[in-house]
Amino acid sequence: MSDRAIEEKIYALQDQLNEYAHAYYVKDAPIITDAEYDRLYQELIQLEKDYPAYIRSQSPTQRVGGVVLAGFEKAVHEIPLYSLNDAFSKEELIVFDQRVQKALGHSVSYECELKIDGLSISLKYENGQFVRGATRGDGSVGENITENLKTVRSIPMTLAEPISIEVRGECYMPKQSFQQLNEKREEAGLETFANPRNAAAGSLRQLDTKITAQRNLSTFLYTVAEFGPLEVSTQEAALQSLEALGFKINPHRRVCHSVDEIWAYIEEYHEKRSSLPYEIDGIVIKVNQLALQDELGFTVKAPRWAIAYKFPPEEAETIIRDIEWTV
Numbered sequence: 001m002s003d004r005a006i007e008e009k010i011y012a013l014q015d016q017l018n019e020y021a022h023a024y025y026v027k028d029a030p031i032i033t034d035a036e037y038d039r040l041y042q043e044l045i046q047l048e049k050d051y052p053a054y055i056r057s058q059s060p061t062q063r064v065g066g067v068v069l070a071g072f073e074k075a076v077h078e079i080p081l082y083s084l085n086d087a088f089s090k091e092e093l094i095v096f097d098q099r100v101q102k103a104l105g106h107s108v109s110y111e112c113e114l115k116i117d118g119l120s121i122s123l124k125y126e127n128g129q130f131v132r133g134a135t136r137g138d139g140s141v142g143e144n145i146t147e148n149l150k151t152v153r154s155i156p157m158t159l160a161e162p163i164s165i166e167v168r169g170e171c172y173m174p175k176q177s178f179q180q181l182n183e184k185r186e187e188a189g190l191e192t193f194a195n196p197r198n199a200a201a202g203s204l205r206q207l208d209t210k211i212t213a214q215r216n217l218s219t220f221l222y223t224v225a226e227f228g229p230l231e232v233s234t235q236e237a238a239l240q241s242l243e244a245l246g247f248k249i250n251p252h253r254r255v256c257h258s259v260d261e262i263w264a265y266i267e268e269y270h271e272k273r274s275s276l277p278y279e280i281d282g283i284v285i286k287v288n289q290l291a292l293q294d295e296l297g298f299t300v301k302a303p304r305w306a307i308a309y310k311f312p313p314e315e316a317e318t319i320i321r322d323i324e325w326t327v
């Protein structure tokens with residue numbers, strides 16, 4: 001075969017395996033069997049060994065890590081990552097809604113999303129290529145964990161469009177992976193992680209990225225640092241654009257038009273919480289229209305156009321149930 005033909009064969013195989021991985025890790029909808037994927041993957045491993053010149057950074061073989069870092073560099077966030085104000089009752093949501101309506105002079109619709117209990121991350125792309133990944137840190141300066149995030153299979157190395165954009169979201173460890181990891185650590189006499197969030201944080205802070213690669217981390221992206229590159233006018237449309245670009249977006253979101261609708265959504269997912277394959281600690285409620293978000297702006301530490309409703313801690317509910325029982 002000519003060099004040109006070999007190059008084309010290897011690039012085509014890399015692209016094909018990336019498409020299968022996207023279906024599996026981002027869409028949760030595999031299109032071929034694991035055995036078929038492994039067979040093609042082994043074929044690519046052999047071809048890249050024979051022709052290393054054709055190993056591209058976005059090849060699926062580069063997801064397994066292997067870089068051992070000396071430490072993490074600082075990563076400056078040009079656009080700060082804010083935190084959310086919290087609400088713990090329906091009454092506090094009513095106050096939030098009234099404050100929004102008063103500031104805008106009219107009622108608004110809200111995008112409600114599950115509040116994933118993971119680690120905030122920021123992903124930077126230039127002309128469609130992944131160039132930097134960072135933790136939130138203090139909101140202005142985080143840690144550069146690009147090499148670790150390259151091993152997170154749901155994070156695309158190449159976007160569907162060659163745009164330059166910075167997206168933000170949550171990196172998390174699925175509950176099942178968390179249980180399996182702790183079982184292994186227990187057997188090895190290692191300290192176990194307290195919860196999936198700590199396990200995800202510990203996995204992203206590994207200096208040996210081969211270890212990160214084995215932790216089965218995943219992501220849900222939920223916002224862009226600035227909406228310029230996307231021609232969208234609502235949070236819902238922004239999420240659909242991020243999905244079209246190749247990001248993993250949480251499907252359990254809902255546009256609500258009143259606090260009662262928001263509260264119905266909260267009760268529904270408080271019920272469903274234990275059946276989800278990942279931890280959530282509440283619900284995030286955002287003004288859906290992006291122009292209205294801009295009008296409301298931010299306080300020193302948080303957006304005025306969003307609030308996080310936090311579920312009551314589970315153990316508290318157990319105690320209350322026990323007390324009722326003894327009466």
Ligand SMILES: NC(=O)c1cc2c(=O)c3cc(F)ccc3oc2nc1N
Pocket residue numbers: 081082083084113114115116117118170222223284302303306
């Ligand atoms: N954990 C989450 O699942 C989640 C977190 C945030 C934020 O922290 C957040 C912070 C802001 F300043 C603005 C919007 C946000 O939207 C968010 N949306 C989410 N779904």
